[in-house]
Amino acid sequence: MPDGAEIPLPATVTVSYNDATAEEQSVTWTPGREWVSGPGTYVFRGTTSAGLSTRATVTVTSANLLANPGFEDDDTAMWRTGGTGLTVGAWDDPRTGSRSAHFYAADRFAFTLEQSVGPVPAGTYRATGALQGGGQLSDTVRLAVSSGTQEASVPFVLGGWRNWSTPTTDTSRSPTARRSPCRSPASSRRDPGEPSMTCSWSACSTRRRTSRS
Ligand SMILES: [Ca+2]
Numbered sequence: 001m002p003d004g005a006e007i008p009l010p011a012t013v014t015v016s017y018n019d020a021t022a023e024e025q026s027v028t029w030t031p032g033r034e035w036v037s038g039p040g041t042y043v044f045r046g047t048t049s050a051g052l053s054t055r056a057t058v059t060v061t062s063a064n065l066l067a068n069p070g071f072e073d074d075d076t077a078m079w080r081t082g083g084t085g086l087t088v089g090a091w092d093d094p095r096t097g098s099r100s101a102h103f104y105a106a107d108r109f110a111f112t113l114e115q116s117v118g119p120v121p122a123g124t125y126r127a128t129g130a131l132q133g134g135g136q137l138s139d140t141v142r143l144a145v146s147s148g149t150q151e152a153s154v155p156f157v158l159g160g161w162r163n164w165s166t167p168t169t170d171t172s173r174s175p176t177a178r179r180s181p182c183r184s185p186a187s188s189r190r191d192p193g194e195p196s197m198t199c200s201w202s203a204c205s206t207r208r209r210t211s212r213s
Helices: none
Strands: 012-016 022-030 040-048 053-060 080-083 086-090 100-103 109-117 131-133 140-146 151-155 160-165 197-205
Touching: 012 040, 080 086, 086 109, 100 109
Parallel strands: none
Antiparallel strands: 012 022, 022 040, 040 053, 080 109, 086 100, 109 197, 131 160, 140 151, 140 197
């Protein structure tokens, strides 16, 4: 089940007896649903109304909140870009589907590629991405997830053509909503206090320097 969905612990279980009869018994789960916090596997212990033991395993998976995450859609407006050398929705070297965000520059370059998602529920968020290609020792490409006040980031490795680097950031906690007392419920404008998370790639390259030792 995706993170944030209702935890599907049943209120009753079917108890089968060895005389081929069966009955529904209510069940109490320990710990309660509040135990589930983020992706992972959770094993609940249950006790039925007749005192029998049972268990339930709940696996929570991460949801990908990014729109157009693989750059397949013609509409790329959800991605903000800056700098030079980057083409969003390029047909070069896709890892999935047939399109990519592709960067190339013969000389120094710097670009950013980012998308904000929100409002988001309170919780922790992390970013993962895939990048391949060659670079110079001085080139850096970083992947980050930011709440605006807290950021987690991780570098990509430029390990050569089709040698994919797939890092995952540590988690970054979303800010809690700051409610504006003057907010009009009829307003369609987004409340600036609504928490959002931003996922970004940033790259820079300085001119290659030759060192000799
Ligand atoms: Ca793709």
